[in-house]
Amino acid sequence: MQSFNSFRSALMLIVAVAALAPARATDYGKIGPTYPVREPDMLAWIEQRVAAKVASGEALRHQQQQAEKISHKLHNPEPLRSVTRASKSRTVYYDPTFVVEENVTDDSGRILVLAGTTINPLERVGLSRPLVFFDARDKNQVAFAKRYLDGRAGLAKPILVGGSYFELMKQWQTPVYFDQQSALIRKLGIRHVPAIVVQDGKRLRIDEIAL
Secondary structure, three states: OHHHHHHHHHHHHHHHHHHHOOOOOOOOOOOOOOOOOOOOOHHHHHHHHHHHHHHHOHHHHHHHHHHHHHHHHHHOOOOOOOOEEOOOOEEEEEOOOEEOOOOEEOOOOOEEEOOOOEEOHHHOOOOOOOEEEEEOOOHHHHHHHHHHHHHOOOOOEEEEEEOOHHHHHHHHOOOOEEOHHHHHHHHHOOOEEOEEEEEEOOEEEEEEOOO
16 A cells, blocks of 8 residues: 555656646647648738728828818708798797806805896896897898898898808808807797897897798
């Protein structure tokens, strides 16, 4: 039994040493065709693809197409879907008065405006120029807006709900605005254009005009 235990201990020691020793390759001959194991270099592959596109001019064409799309979108914003051409004239009023819900304080905590205070912004800052909302895709509305501006020596702000403000600025040589995301239309409750907004006392008067 002792000799068997000694043999087993010696065998385990040989196996352990063999596991730690450098592996030796044994040539069993060539069984079939062999190929080198190699993963593709993705960065090099991408660089090759980009270089090929640049060489063929495809990259430049794609860049130009993207630039043209962006330029067109900037110069021709999505028209507002919430307004239509006025088929009947109407007049509505917008009262900007609001009540302060919480105390307004400065950096030192001093109260500037008490909660519950009623404020009408028009009492402090008036609407200095009329606002003219219209759709530049409609020639009749464009002509109406131009007559209105000319009649006031340009002292009005043209605001588009559709069409290219950029093209109109080039024609009129005056700033033209676009009601991004329908911010003003929703606030003032305008449903149809052309519409003119002017200050009337402590309210804003909104005239939607059927042409």
